[in-house]
Amino acid sequence: MSRSIGRAGAAPRFRDRIPKRHLWFGAASLVVSAVVACLYLLQNADATMPLWGYRSDDLILAITFSVNLLTGVTLVGAARREIRSDQQRNLAEQQVLERERQLRTILQQMPAAVCVMTSAHEVVLLNDNYRKLFSNANAQHLTVHTDFDAFSPSGERYTVDRWPCRRALRTGEIVHGEDMLLSVGNGDRVWLSVSAAPTPSSTGAPSSVVIVFSDITSRRFIEEANANALKAIMRAQESERLRIARELHDELGQDLTALSIGLKGLEATALDADRKGRLAGFRRTVEMLSRHVRAITTELRPLVLADFGLRKALAELAEGWGERLDIDVDVHLDDLPERLPESSELVAYRVVQEALTNVAKHANAHSISLTARLSDGQLRIVIEDDGLGFAPSTQSPDEAHHFGLTGILERLLTVGGTLEVESSPGFGTTLFVNLPILEEAADGRALYRLSH
Amino acid sequence: MAEPCTVYLIDDHPVVVSGLRALLEAQGEYVVVGEAGDYAAGLEGVQAASPNIVIVDGSLPGGSGITLVSQLRAAQPGLLLLALTLHEESTYVREFFKAGANGFVLKRTAADDLLRALRCVRDGGIFVDPGVASKVVARARTLSRPVEDLSEREETVIRLVAQGFSNKEISRKLSIGIKTVETYRARAYDKLGTKSRAALVEFAISEGWFDQDMPQRPR
Numbered sequence: 001m002s003r004s005i006g007r008a009g010a011a012p013r014f015r016d017r018i019p020k021r022h023l024w025f026g027a028a029s030l031v032v033s034a035v036v037a038c039l040y041l042l043q044n045a046d047a048t049m050p051l052w053g054y055r056s057d058d059l060i061l062a063i064t065f066s067v068n069l070l071t072g073v074t075l076v077g078a079a080r081r082e083i084r085s086d087q088q089r090n091l092a093e094q095q096v097l098e099r100e101r102q103l104r105t106i107l108q109q110m111p112a113a114v115c116v117m118t119s120a121h122e123v124v125l126l127n128d129n130y131r132k133l134f135s136n137a138n139a140q141h142l143t144v145h146t147d148f149d150a151f152s153p154s155g156e157r158y159t160v161d162r163w164p165c166r167r168a169l170r171t172g173e174i175v176h177g178e179d180m181l182l183s184v185g186n187g188d189r190v191w192l193s194v195s196a197a198p199t200p201s202s203t204g205a206p207s208s209v210v211i212v213f214s215d216i217t218s219r220r221f222i223e224e225a226n227a228n229a230l231k232a233i234m235r236a237q238e239s240e241r242l243r244i245a246r247e248l249h250d251e252l253g254q255d256l257t258a259l260s261i262g263l264k265g266l267e268a269t270a271l272d273a274d275r276k277g278r279l280a281g282f283r284r285t286v287e288m289l290s291r292h293v294r295a296i297t298t299e300l301r302p303l304v305l306a307d308f309g310l311r312k313a314l315a316e317l318a319e320g321w322g323e324r325l326d327i328d329v330d331v332h333l334d335d336l337p338e339r340l341p342e343s344s345e346l347v348a349y350r351v352v353q354e355a356l357t358n359v360a361k362h363a364n365a366h367s368i369s370l371t372a373r374l375s376d377g378q379l380r381i382v383i384e385d386d387g388l389g390f391a392p393s394t395q396s397p398d399e400a401h402h403f404g405l406t407g408i409l410e411r412l413l414t415v416g417g418t419l420e421v422e423s424s425p426g427f428g429t430t431l432f433v434n435l436p437i438l439e440e441a442a443d444g445r446a447l448y449r450l451s452h
Numbered sequence: 453m454a455e456p457c458t459v460y461l462i463d464d465h466p467v468v469v470s471g472l473r474a475l476l477e478a479q480g481e482y483v484v485v486g487e488a489g490d491y492a493a494g495l496e497g498v499q500a501a502s503p504n505i506v507i508v509d510g511s512l513p514g515g516s517g518i519t520l521v522s523q524l525r526a527a528q529p530g531l532l533l534l535a536l537t538l539h540e541e542s543t544y545v546r547e548f549f550k551a552g553a554n555g556f557v558l559k560r561t562a563a564d565d566l567l568r569a570l571r572c573v574r575d576g577g578i579f580v581d582p583g584v585a586s587k588v589v590a591r592a593r594t595l596s597r598p599v600e601d602l603s604e605r606e607e608t609v610i611r612l613v614a615q616g617f618s619n620k621e622i623s624r625k626l627s628i629g630i631k632t633v634e635t636y637r638a639r640a641y642d643k644l645g646t647k648s649r650a651a652l653v654e655f656a657i658s659e660g661w662f663d664q665d666m667p668q669r670p671r
Contacts, residue, residue: 250511254464255465261563290538290559316542330648334657335657375615430618432617
């Protein structure tokens, strides 16, 4: 596979076509002939003759010899220059080879699998990691990586044309760290972060593409474990809240009812007006206590959600906020099924609750609109207000925190949901919440979920 | 004096039950003919005692008061059913009435309202606790066909808006700029005379825009 790079292919220049030894030979023969001619001339010269008394042919001969001598000297110079340039060429060639060795060492030592693929989809350069990743353990030969099954994090299968290398070759797109799940040579499933960069060529279309595969399986595993831990914590918290809410509601609520009815009975049988009045006062206190209990219960865990499901709970929630803030709340939830998996319902409810809390805190809105629908296994919730809005420059974590979105993001993380925010100062804020309904998508997911 | 009205109490809290019994019997016109502390006993007891009025708690051991009401309603259409509950959310109110209750009283204000409620349902009326009545009245929303027709592009954009896509997603889907999306959307909103996505969704449904892509089961 290794070929020397430097001279191959380029048309040889004129100078290169004159062999050096010819130059040497020409120079030497000229010098020799000049010396011989000089000796002959000296032998036949009449020493007594004055210098200007030379015969004319002798004079011409002398000039010719001088020119010959000059040519010889020039040829020697040419030969020496040729030697120098040859040395330079050798040096350059060595440098190129050295560079190539360095490149190979880098390629080999890279912790990632790297290859170069030509526009004919042929792998021309690769490292051991690539070989390890993509060689088929049984067949003992290398398969082009686009022959393996690959999935996006959301579970979509990669068609051959969608592979980063193909996209880079076709459109010149530079792909930076795209997460893919692959079933590789030895049957393992690995998460890879794939980058692909086309190498520019003079004709415009990329002639080849450099592809780098980094194994991020452990990172994905940790991320997944983190999300699971967070989910478990939230689930524990929610179930505890539900337990306390039920207890408060059923036990304390009932006791207060009993107390209130008992007081009413006493009140009816009390004889003097003063006592009647005081009993009525107690009853009012009990009633207030019931209100408090109810408020705490609702805050802890809305029983409507547990009893009737997301659709009714969201409607109730929006209605409550509208009343409390004295603003218009427009709700459209008709496209929601009566019930969804409990974990999804909880996340969705809490997300909307936090979103509405944000509106109440920051937005100074006159109306809120809440819509939700289930489509293609995705629950899409849109919460829109006409309040102050803000200028989202980048959705950095800091900013998300500032606008009270951290809690929402955290919750969505536990179910693989996403949040998009659209806002501009003076034109309100819209939150687009997307969450996959997990249980229902179980079949599709089993395909690419890690089996740890 | 007229024949006393027979009442059956279903509540799992004994002190509440005895309080209610005392309250009712002090009036002289009511006789408590039986009481039950859970779902099954309540269902059975009412069938056996056949009272004029049943007072049902919202949440009972063994089942919800709402199901119990609907079951009793199915068994005895003429029975007067009064829900007495701690739940104040309008959802519970609606569900109770859907199940066939004649009245809805909050436990919090039962001491004052229960007798009024009983009188009301005995007279053939429907009683809703004043504290929650306002919540139950559905608010009507009107959004008719626009005076001016939507352009094709406006409709395409507004359909996606109604489906819950963000401006960014729409701009990506249609390969047009975000500002352009915003403009189309604003114009369509103007024509429809709304600013709310929820109203828009309602309009979209009335126009049958979602008929082709109603919520489907995922792959």
